[in-house]
Amino acid sequence: xxxxxxxxxxxxxxxxxxxxxxxxxxxxxxxxxxxxxxxxxxxxxxxxxxxxxxxxxxxxxxxxxxxxxxxxxxxxxxxxxxxxxxxxxxxxxxxxxxxxxxxxxxxxxxxxxxxxxxxxxxxxxxxxxxxxxxxxxxxxxxxxxxxxxxxxxxxxxxxxxxxxxxxxxxxxxxxxxxxxxxxxxxxxxxxxxxxxxxxxxxxxxxxxxxxxxxxxxxxxxxxxxxxxxxxxxxxxxxxxxxxxxxxxxxxxxxxxxxxxxxxxxxxxxxxxxxxxxxxxxxxxxxxxxxxxxxxxxxxxxxxxxxxxxxxxxxxxxxxxxxxxxxxxxxxxxxxxxxxxxxxxxxxxxxxxxxxxxxxxxxxxxxxxxxx
Amino acid sequence: xxxxxxxxxxxxxxxxxxxxxxxxxxxxxxxxxxxxxxxxxxxxxxxxxxxxxxxxxxxxxxxxxxxxxxxxxxxxxxxxxxxxxxxxxxxxxxxxxxxxxxxxxxxxxxxxxxxxxxxxxxxxxxxxxxxxxxxxxxxxxxxxxxxxxxxxxxxxxxxxxxxxxxxxxxxxxxxxxxxxxxxxxxxxxxxxxxxxxxxxxxxxxxxxxxxxxxxxxxxxxxxxxxxxxxxxxxxxxxxxxxxxxxxxxxxxxxxxxxxxxxxxxxxxxxxxxxxxxxxxxxxxxxxxxxxxxxxxxxxxxxxxxxxxxxxxxxxxxxxxxxxxxxxxxxxxxxxxxxxxxxxxxxxxxxxxxxxxxxxxxxxxxxxxxxx
Numbered sequence: 001x002x003x004x005x006x007x008x009x010x011x012x013x014x015x016x017x018x019x020x021x022x023x024x025x026x027x028x029x030x031x032x033x034x035x036x037x038x039x040x041x042x043x044x045x046x047x048x049x050x051x052x053x054x055x056x057x058x059x060x061x062x063x064x065x066x067x068x069x070x071x072x073x074x075x076x077x078x079x080x081x082x083x084x085x086x087x088x089x090x091x092x093x094x095x096x097x098x099x100x101x102x103x104x105x106x107x108x109x110x111x112x113x114x115x116x117x118x119x120x121x122x123x124x125x126x127x128x129x130x131x132x133x134x135x136x137x138x139x140x141x142x143x144x145x146x147x148x149x150x151x152x153x154x155x156x157x158x159x160x161x162x163x164x165x166x167x168x169x170x171x172x173x174x175x176x177x178x179x180x181x182x183x184x185x186x187x188x189x190x191x192x193x194x195x196x197x198x199x200x201x202x203x204x205x206x207x208x209x210x211x212x213x214x215x216x217x218x219x220x221x222x223x224x225x226x227x228x229x230x231x232x233x234x235x236x237x238x239x240x241x242x243x244x245x246x247x248x249x250x251x252x253x254x255x256x257x258x259x260x261x262x263x264x265x266x267x268x269x270x271x272x273x274x275x276x277x278x279x280x281x282x283x284x285x286x287x288x289x290x291x292x293x294x295x296x297x298x299x300x301x302x303x304x305x306x307x308x309x310x311x312x313x314x315x316x317x318x319x320x321x322x323x324x325x326x327x328x329x330x331x332x333x334x335x336x337x338x339x340x341x342x343x344x345x346x347x348x349x350x351x352x353x354x355x356x357x358x359x360x361x362x363x364x365x366x367x368x369x370x371x
Numbered sequence: 372x373x374x375x376x377x378x379x380x381x382x383x384x385x386x387x388x389x390x391x392x393x394x395x396x397x398x399x400x401x402x403x404x405x406x407x408x409x410x411x412x413x414x415x416x417x418x419x420x421x422x423x424x425x426x427x428x429x430x431x432x433x434x435x436x437x438x439x440x441x442x443x444x445x446x447x448x449x450x451x452x453x454x455x456x457x458x459x460x461x462x463x464x465x466x467x468x469x470x471x472x473x474x475x476x477x478x479x480x481x482x483x484x485x486x487x488x489x490x491x492x493x494x495x496x497x498x499x500x501x502x503x504x505x506x507x508x509x510x511x512x513x514x515x516x517x518x519x520x521x522x523x524x525x526x527x528x529x530x531x532x533x534x535x536x537x538x539x540x541x542x543x544x545x546x547x548x549x550x551x552x553x554x555x556x557x558x559x560x561x562x563x564x565x566x567x568x569x570x571x572x573x574x575x576x577x578x579x580x581x582x583x584x585x586x587x588x589x590x591x592x593x594x595x596x597x598x599x600x601x602x603x604x605x606x607x608x609x610x611x612x613x614x615x616x617x618x619x620x621x622x623x624x625x626x627x628x629x630x631x632x633x634x635x636x637x638x639x640x641x642x643x644x645x646x647x648x649x650x651x652x653x654x655x656x657x658x659x660x661x662x663x664x665x666x667x668x669x670x671x672x673x674x675x676x677x678x679x680x681x682x683x684x685x686x687x688x689x690x691x692x693x694x695x696x697x698x699x700x701x702x703x704x705x706x707x708x709x710x711x712x713x714x715x716x717x718x719x720x721x722x723x724x725x726x727x728x729x730x731x732x733x734x735x736x737x738x739x740x741x742x
Contacts, residue, residue, distance in 0.1 A: 316710075
């Protein structure tokens with residue numbers, strides 16, 4: 001399934017032993033560049049795939065120090081390349097990662113003045129996430145949060161981190177729900193839960209005063225929820241914020257290749273993503289719009305704000321989704337952060353880019369939601 | 372000056388001779404990936420620069436066939452790596468490229484029903500670019516176009532291609548001006564000409580009915596024109612469209628590295644860009660906001676729409692400019708196209724992405740300009 005072509009451009013390195021051996025140095029003579037230039041020109045003299053040499057890419061000084069720390073971080077092992085051989089192995093991994101994540105949430109909520117209350121919404125386990133102060137204009141507004149994690153990670157409180165950030169930086173009351181996931185509950189369980197929550201939310205607040213948001217799988221599900229709400233004749237929310245959405249579960253999009261192995265969160269589709277996609281779809285067509293909503297019709301979608309980063313493995317998915325929304329005539333904004341990999345605006349709760357992301361989403365919601 | 376670090380990850384290739392030698396093949400066994408995975412995990416196990424292997428990156432099927440052709444095209448030689456040793460050599464190259472480009476414009480204008488009339492505006496050579504039909508809502512509107520080309524390329528009619536596209540797809544009357552450039556006329560000649568044109572335009576139309584737009588150097592100059600108009604107490608246009616703007620003439624921004632040698636238009640800062648930057652600045656500080664406007668204060672800027680692509684060497688410059696505008700409270704939209712390198716929305720006049728780019732800019736101008 002996986003194709004990584006390691007090509008003869010390697011000879012460039014072999015003709016530059018002094019440079020290759022001086023990984024810590026900063027060789028910069030024009031002679032070095034001239035050699036590389038000639039080899040690259042020769043390797044890219046015909047139309048077709050682009051040949052690029054192996055290299056070390058520095059952490060950009062143009063991101064905040066906090067985001068720089070996220071960019072510099074090692075690959076997330078075992079998150080990115082997990083390939084459990086059994087349901088039991090999946091559960092062990094999922095629960096281990098979730099426990100660590102949930103534990104970390106406690107201090108973050110305290111510091112941000114956010115409270116979390118377990119509840120059940122539409123028969124689905126959920127959490128009411130509330131900021132210290134609900135902004136006056138948000139008193140009659142309600143947000144529904146769909147957590148990410150490739151349809152396998154982040155059950156329970158582990159999935160609530162983004163809801164906390166939205167509550168804290170936007171001043172909104174948020175419902176974050178704990179949808180069922182593989183290996184026990186493949187598609188359509190997660191979507192069934194999502195729709196049950198949306199139907200229950202419609203009994204709690206007017207749809208014109210509500211928005212749905214989420215990142216990665218949560219962004220893909222946000223889009224799929226609109227497709228399905230339309231299909232089921234349900235009212236739509238006033239706005240959505242699909243963050244770097246997993247809108248296509250097949251390996252489609254240029255940055256799956258261009259940012260492969262550079263992106264330190266997801267790293268490569270050939271990691272857990274490819275396994276999780278199959279586990280979730282459970283034999284269904286990966287291109288079913290309820291699974292990969294980019295294959296659906298976006299006509300009549302609510303206004304949307306999308307977020308990604310220049311190193312995001314899903315940058316292409318984000319911009320393809322943005323363009324498709326725009327071509328369908330939907331008001332859709334795009335924000336892309338320098339150097340950021342997948343969903344890293346959720347990583348450091350105190351990074352300027354994190355505050356900026358949720359402040360922009362809050363502004364967008366404020367513009368589009370009734371009061 | 373140039374640093375390309377070719378690092379020990381090369382051993383990954385050397386341990387995979389079958390793959391390395393099979394450049395045309397599509398080896399995909401999980402064993403291949405497991406080897407790569409292990410090597411990459413080891414090379415990226417510590418915080419710091421990211422190590423990526425050499426590889427061949429396919430042309431994405433997610434772009435239109437026309438854009439795919441632009442993405443697949445070989446490096447632009449000698450445009451990207453020109454390094455003339457004298458003013459005479461620069462002029463020979465510039466004029467040769469400009470002649471070819473100007474010749475190509477004739478058929479494009481005919482096909483798109485656009486006329487071009489040489490004129491002088493504010494003492495500066497310019498062209499009035501007019502569509503077959505000016506849209507009714509645009510009768511009292513006027514756009515000012517600033518061409519790109521790294522402050523050296525595209526004198527004369529060669530610089531008018533983007534104005535033709537804006538006129539054709541937006542239904543606007545456009546003034547495109549032929550500012551003085553190095554080697555004969557370094558900074559501030561280009562900006563002096565730009566401001567002379569803007570002052571003259573203020574006598575032709577109300578500023579609230581005007582916009583300024585341009586790509587690359589034209590995008591950077593668009594931003595610098597606003598800084599200088601504010602400094603000189605001149606009225607500002609109602610909107611701007613800096614396309615993938617050269618807003619920083621130093622090598623700053625993550626995609627200068629991440630997209631280096633992948634981007635087939637500019638390829639690398641170490642090509643002509645580094646030489647053109649010095650030639651233009653002519654001893655001035657490259658971080659002077661009138662040369663690199665990203666170092667200026669964007670407060671009070673007109674609404675802006677920015678365009679880039681996922682393979683653009685200037686993707687970082689574009690998103691950094693977008694974020695800085697937003698942080699200054701400016702209404703700013705971003706559109707990023709799948710797989711696109713620098714300014715490729717100007718390359719094939721008939722590509723869907725080209726029409727989409729200028730239709731979006733036209734919509735944005737229509738929203739913000741008076742009538």
